[in-house]
Amino acid sequence: MMKQEDGGGNGWGKVCDTCRSAPSTVYCRADSAFLCTGCDSRIHAANKMASRHERVWVCEACERAPAAFLCKADAASLCANCDSDIHSANPLARRHHRVPIMPIPATLYGPQGNDSGGSMIGVHNLNEEADDGFLTQDVDETIDEDDEDEAASWLLFNPVKNSNNNNSSNQSNGMMFGGGEVVDEYLDLVDYNSCQDNQYNCNGNNDDHHQYQSAQQQFLVPQKSYGCDGEVPDRSGFIGKDHQLHLQQQQQHHPSFQLGLDYESSNTGYGYPASMSHSVSMSSMDCGIVPDTTMSDASVSHHRTSKGTIDLFASTAMQLPQQLPPMDREARVLRYREKKKNRKFEKTIRYASRKAYAETRPRIKGRFAKRTDVESEVDQMLSTELMMESGYGIVPSF
DNA sequence: GGTGCAATACTCACCACAGATGAGA
DNA sequence: GTTCTCATCTGTGGTGAGTATTGCA
Numbered sequence: 001m002m003k004q005e006d007g008g009g010n011g012w013g014k015v016c017d018t019c020r021s022a023p024s025t026v027y028c029r030a031d032s033a034f035l036c037t038g039c040d041s042r043i044h045a046a047n048k049m050a051s052r053h054e055r056v057w058v059c060e061a062c063e064r065a066p067a068a069f070l071c072k073a074d075a076a077s078l079c080a081n082c083d084s085d086i087h088s089a090n091p092l093a094r095r096h097h098r099v100p101i102m103p104i105p106a107t108l109y110g111p112q113g114n115d116s117g118g119s120m121i122g123v124h125n126l127n128e129e130a131d132d133g134f135l136t137q138d139v140d141e142t143i144d145e146d147d148e149d150e151a152a153s154w155l156l157f158n159p160v161k162n163s164n165n166n167n168s169s170n171q172s173n174g175m176m177f178g179g180g181e182v183v184d185e186y187l188d189l190v191d192y193n194s195c196q197d198n199q200y201n202c203n204g205n206n207d208d209h210h211q212y213q214s215a216q217q218q219f220l221v222p223q224k225s226y227g228c229d230g231e232v233p234d235r236s237g238f239i240g241k242d243h244q245l246h247l248q249q250q251q252q253h254h255p256s257f258q259l260g261l262d263y264e265s266s267n268t269g270y271g272y273p274a275s276m277s278h279s280v281s282m283s284s285m286d287c288g289i290v291p292d293t294t295m296s297d298a299s300v301s302h303h304r305t306s307k308g309t310i311d312l313f314a315s316t317a318m319q320l321p322q323q324l325p326p327m328d329r330e331a332r333v334l335r336y337r338e339k340k341k342n343r344k345f346e347k348t349i350r351y352a353s354r355k356a357y358a359e360t361r362p363r364i365k366g367r368f369a370k371r372t373d374v375e376s377e378v379d380q381m382l383s384t385e386l387m388m389e390s391g392y393g394i395v396p397s398f
Numbered sequence: 399g400g401t402g403c404a405a406t407a408c409t410c411a412c413c414a415c416a417g418a419t420g421a422g423a
Numbered sequence: 424g425t426t427c428t429c430a431t432c433t434g435t436g437g438t439g440a441g442t443a444t445t446g447c448a
Contacts, residue, residue, distance in 0.1 A: 349435080350435090351417075351418085351433090351435075353416075354415090354416065354417075354433090354434055354435045354436095355434090355435055355436080356435090357415070357416060357417090357435070358414090358415090358416095358434085358435035358436045359436065361413095361414065361415075361435085361436080362414090363414095363436080363438080364438095365413095365437080365438055365439070366412080366413085366436075366439070367411095367412055367413035367437080367438070367439095368412085368413040368414040368415075368435090370413090371414080371415085
């Protein structure tokens with residue numbers, strides 16, 4: 001059985017920001033959203049304005065950042081970090097011809113966009129998206145044609161806009177975005193913060209404090225050092241009703257706790273840019289290759305699961321004031337989610353060259369196999385030929 | 399509730415070899 | 424103290440076997 005990566009439980013690098021049920025394949029700059037093929041085609045085929053949104057493919061390496069370069073040699077779209085890491089691995093890679101990525105043509109998704117989407121990477125069932133309720137609910141609403149453009153543009157990240165009308169009187173809104181699926185992804189953070197809030201609300205009660213500490217310890221320290229990812233060991237037992245109650249409290253205290261994400265906001269007031277999820281968090285940490293210099297930013301300096309988990313809370317949530325501005329919370333939510341994903345996939349590569357060698361090494365049932373003289377000669381010939389034809393270099397001593 | 403079975407999820411050893419490291423001349 | 428040579432160790436990724444967990448009857 002193959003090893004399965006767990007990207008939030010589904011093995012994908014970046015889940016579609018809209019349906020959250022499929023891997024994202026494109027990044028829409030206008031919406032600051034990662035979209036799967038189906039949602040992309042549907043949203044951007046809705047009207048002319050939406051169809052003009054500039055989109056780029058998601059990095060094929062990390063699958064978590066918009067691609068910045070197209071490597072012609074690898075025929076791969078890569079983000080800046082992956083491009084840097086991959087193409088600095090060896091002289092051969094360094095000579096790969098890369099060009100800045102071009103936005104996906106607006107004509108890619110026409111009225112028949114769904115079909116074309118099906119031929120793209122990351123095909124998935126559109127019906128599944130419809131099941132999430134969130135999108136279909138909004139799409140099905142009858143809206144003015146003038147509003148349609150804006151609705152299509154803001155459909156993704158501002159469910160608050162649509163839901164605020166209901167205000168906090170509707171407690172169920174706390175679970176609303178698509179039948180609670182979205183909120184569920186936030187449970188981990190909320191769970192933690194619920195403990196945190198409990199601490200602040202315990203009025204100095206030592207017993208409560210100890211309970212908080214033990215609960216926090218249970219939450220923070222993974223039972224296994226690798227792969228556990230610091231997830232709540234037992235949601236039902238650890239959170240349960242308290243969590244739901246806390247969610248309701250969150251709704252009351254922070255109406256904007258709902259997912260009104262504004263990626264363009266410049267500052268959170270806490271030193272963390274609100275747009276960090278697409279800038280800071282996507283930096284060198286994604287690839288996990290050990291940099292030559294020590295990273296000063298705590299948010300990108302964790303390479304071990306447990307330590308990273310602890311530091312995450314130590315550096316952010318542990319120091320939170322009792323009442324957070326909504327943007328602070330949203331920024332931390334984003335930051336937490338990114339770090340969570342990164343912890344999951346993270347594997348520190350100490351020697352990129354060895355990685356490059358390992359990837360090119362012949363295998364037999366996954367095991368490294370001896371490279372015969374014939375293979376070596378053939379490789380050398382092919383490399384030489386390739387170099388002469390395309391200008392690509394070869395790694396000496398291969 | 400306890401037991402057995404199947405399905406699923408997860409962990410880890412294996413392999414070759416370039417490069418890093420350390421000891422000795 | 425510096426340089427060179429040699430031997431040993433380290434780390435890299437895909438696969439399959441083994442183990443753990445979960446769900447169901």
